[in-house]
Amino acid sequence: MLSQEEKAEIDKELSHVPTKQAACLGALKIVQAHRDGWVTDEGLLDVAEYLDMSPDELDSVATFYNLIFRRPVGRHKIFICDSVSCWITGYKEILEHLHKQLGIRPGETTPDNKFTLLPIPCLGICDHAPAFIIDETTYVDLTPDKVEDILKEYD
Numbered sequence: 714m715l716s717q718e719e720k721a722e723i724d725k726e727l728s729h730v731p732t733k734q735a736a737c738l739g740a741l742k743i744v745q746a747h748r749d750g751w752v753t754d755e756g757l758l759d760v761a762e763y764l765d766m767s768p769d770e771l772d773s774v775a776t777f778y779n780l781i782f783r784r785p786v787g788r789h790k791i792f793i794c795d796s797v798s799c800w801i802t803g804y805k806e807i808l809e810h811l812h813k814q815l816g817i818r819p820g821e822t823t824p825d826n827k828f829t830l831l832p833i834p835c836l837g838i839c840d841h842a843p844a845f846i847i848d849e850t851t852y853v854d855l856t857p858d859k860v861e862d863i864l865k866e867y868d
Contacts, residue, residue, distance in 0.1 A: 715759045719747050723763060733764040737774050740764060741781050751782040779833060787822045787829035789867050792846040795832045798839035803855065807843050810857040814864055827867070 715723070726739035737760070744756045752760075752775055761771040775781045779792075791811065795804055808819070811830060815823050822829040836844050841853030852863055 715744070715763055716747065719743055719759075720763070723760075734766055734770075737764055737766060737771055738778065738781075741771070741775055741778075745781060749785070750788075751785050757783075779831070785822065785826070786831075787826050789828050789847055791828055791830045792833040792836070793819070793830065794834075794836040794838075794842065794844050796835040796839065796842070798842040799844060802842040804843045806857060807845070807855050807860060810860050814861065 722743045723736065723740045726736040726743070727733060730736045740760045740763070741752055741757075744760055745752050748756050757771055757775060758768055760766075761768045764771070772783075775783055793799075793804070793808060793811070812818060815828055815830065817823055817828065817830050819830050819832045833846075836846065836851065838844050838851065838853055843855045844851065844853045845855065846852070847863070847867065852859070
């Protein structure tokens with residue numbers, strides 16, 4: 714069941730769109746923010762009912778967008794760009810260094826739930842590749858040494 718706070722925030726989203734269904738992405742983000750950073754099956758059902766959508770319709774939205782998480786993720790999300798520009802300029806080296814530092818591969822979360830590593834198709838900063846985003850901070854022109862220093866910021 715949606716909390717009063719979740720309902721209030723979703724209602725605010727509803728005031729900006731022509732139909733309930735048009736607020737589904739915003740509603741999913743709201744529920745995700747209130748429920749440990751991911752949308753559980755229960756949360757999806759709650760939102761679907763509130764917006765008069767079927768669970769399948771809403772799940773198709775949730776699984777399409779790479780910033781809606783349908784399973785638990787770490788406190789910090791690392792979105793590593795795997796575009797052609799990043800591949801050419803050292804993506805594999807950065808990815809391997811992240812694996813050595815964190816012990817995880819793309820799609821995995823560290824055992825302490827600190828980091829989740831997620832590929833993302835393009836960050837749009839190809840002139841500064843390779844790049845990744847941690848939470849909402851973008852890091853560019855990455856090297857293994859730079860990655861090591863960046864990860865220390867999240868201790």
